[in-house]
Amino acid sequence: MVAEGWTELAENALQAFGAWNGASRLVRRRLLEAWLEDLAQVREPLALAMTRETGKPITLARGEVGRAEATLRASIDAVASFGEESVPYDLMAGADDCRATFRRFPLGPVLAITPFNFPVNLAMHKLAPALGVGCSVIWKPCPQAPTTSRLLWESFEAARVRVSAPGNLLQLAGSDPVRAEALARDPRIAAVSFTGSERVGRHLEQVLAGKRLLLELGGNGAVVVDEGVAAEAVAGQLAPAAVAGAGQSCSKAQRIYVHQRLWEAFVPAFVSAVKALPLGDPMDPATVVGPMIDEVSASRMDASLDRAVSAGATLLLRGVRQGALLPPAILTGVPEEDPLQGEEVFAPVTVLTPVATFEEGLGKAAATRFGLRASAYSRDQRHLRLAESRLRAGGVLLNLPPTFRLDASPFGGVQASGNGFEGPRWAMEGFTEGRLIVEGPAL
Known part of the structure; x- marks a missing residue:
């Protein structure tokens, strides 16, 4: 859904989360696989729109779309292995008949805010991992590339409809920063993932105290x-x-x-x-x-x-x-x-x-x-x-330049450059919370 009503966005996201967070890994993976198929159909339109709107050279734009596909593939792979780890309680005396796992559960609706310089791939680094772990997402893209963002969202919608995933799973928001901040503050939003300027990131830290906030704020390599x-x-x-x-x-x-x-x-x-x-x-x-x-x-x-x-x-x-x-x-x-x-x-x-x-x-x-x-x-x-x-x-x-990056690998900063890591497997940690589950024998 494309919507401007921020209260409506939050409520839609909460309802979509309720319908999605219990989906099996198989179902979640099928959605991402369908998106990969539909994304392939709009490679060139995405690249052309990106170049027209942001000035990114067309060869680099085509490369970015290819990277976004690689990021989506890595997210598909991560869904299969992420979320559950065995804990050896049965090695402890008195607990040898216990079964224990450390599991990760989706936090809830996510607000993803992305910049103009990589309008497709940096978006994919947030959207695919969040959807892959069972979150619903509201995506506020950069205002400089509206056609690019809409094309990417439409490719997801086509995939969502094809596999009968819940509606409003990924909503495309407007670019008004005042209303975006109001949405970020909304208690129905469980996490905010922001890539952009240090100034805005630090402001979000102040106004969103206590909420899961994932920041990538740049650097001076x-x-x-x-x-x-x-x-x-x-x-x-x-x-x-x-x-x-x-x-x-x-x-x-x-x-x-x-x-x-x-x-x-x-x-x-x-x-x-x-x-x-x-x-x-x-x-x-x-x-x-x-x-x-x-x-x-x-x-x-x-x-x-x-x-x-x-x-x-x-x-x-x-x-x-x-x-x-x-x-x-x-x-x-x-x-x-x-x-x-x-x-x-x-x-x-x-x-x-x-x-x-x-x-x-x-x-x-x-x-x-x-x-x-x-x-x-x-x-x-x-x-x-x-x-x-x-x-x-x-x-x-x-012996490599600082721009060298494999999209399936962790990417993030320390100090004023932010917190946490992207890269599908690591982004999934940011969109989930851990829970130790210990089961003893029936009494």
Whole structure:
């Protein structure tokens, strides 16, 4: 159902939950399998709508739809194995005739709030696991991609009708943030899963105290590059991780700390690799760097570059902004207190900084309140093990860019980057509560 009445949405969700939470794993899995079949029928329309509405290059949009299918497959697989674990009470003296299991039960109706940068796959990371464990869902998608969101919802509805699942199981809500907050506060909503800005996430923490709140709030991804690695190869990996899709990714490579002995080889290689990425029309299959979500965002970032230069930074690469299309920018000498270092930069902007040692790079990389993704490149196994322990992030990538992700794996952050993990198996934990069930002999 598509509805604007928020009280009606909550009541519908509660009723749908009552009809769905007792469904067997077989029934829940069949619904997701049917959705996968229907999703395949709208691959290209989804990708085209995404590109038209968000400016994501069409090749990346098609890739995102493919990833959403992979996320749905992983959710189908997780349904089969998630939810019940045997507990060996019969190993305890006096309980050897007991049977015990640790089971997880769905919390209730879920409010899922998703952003514009991955309007299909990030939605699937919430919707499929929640439905798969027996929750009903109200989905508030981003306002920037209404056609994309509706197409995805319609593919679910077609599947739901085909397998005779309950109505209102997945409701599509409007984009009014005031009414969305009222819905989040509604006692009939058991959990809120939000991906978006730190500012909104922290506000939700304050107003939803005591309610299950799952947050993914972005980051300012750091990469530490050690001496001895192949400069051109590492630069070639990091260039798209920094600027593809206009750099509008919470796990993008934003701050790159390079060992001073590699600096002279790495910097020109990185600049060259970024310049080589096709820029422009998002409908061109060759394009890697398209426009930002809107001209206001691009203009704001353009002004941030001017401010950083005024504060002493040096530009290694910059182009002329054309509306929402902001060419990639690379800077060095950016003060540590500058927002380009300390905040999330949701744009094709990268800061390079030389460091005297790998350990110094790790220290600078970790000096942030964020903690979503971080990377380290080294040929020294001792350095890689050091990176594992010192890079405080939900995901630490070794000899890989911070954007490297398998959708079936856990993905989440610590500190200001949020709490909990997505990835179907781990998202299911967030939408359920555990219960130890112990059964003794009949008396």
